[in-house]
Amino acid sequence: VQLQAFGGGEVQPGGSLRLSCVASGSISNSYTMARYRQAPGKQRDLVTTLTTGGSTTYADSVKGRFTISRDNAKNTVYLQMNSLRPEDTGIYYCAAVRPLYATVWGQGTQVTVSS
DSSP states (O other): OOEEEEOOEEEOTTOOEEEEEEESSOOTTTOEEEEEEEOTTSOEEEEEEEOTTSOEEEOTTTTTTEEEEEEGGGTEEEEEEOSOOGGGOEEEEEEEEOTTSOOEEOOOEEEEEOO
16 A cells, blocks of 8 residues: 655644545555654654554644544545644654554655744
């Protein structure tokens, strides 16, 4: 499977953005989907995950503000980001994780939160 990321851009604090990650094949039954974020000068950190069973995890810093979801018919995973803060600025990567297989990465998309 290959991943293509869409969305991102610049928004003011308190605003919202939605990121999309489109897979070239079916991801519904095999892959846990994840979003990572890399802030300027920092390492890439895990933001959220979504399992095939629908379970989700979120980093403490985004809980209550970000929501990950998937549309299996479209092989697409969404990340809805609300109440954005300047510290949410960074490059966001989508990833597909499957046990015993290498993680598949999409290209990064820039999110900038600035007034």
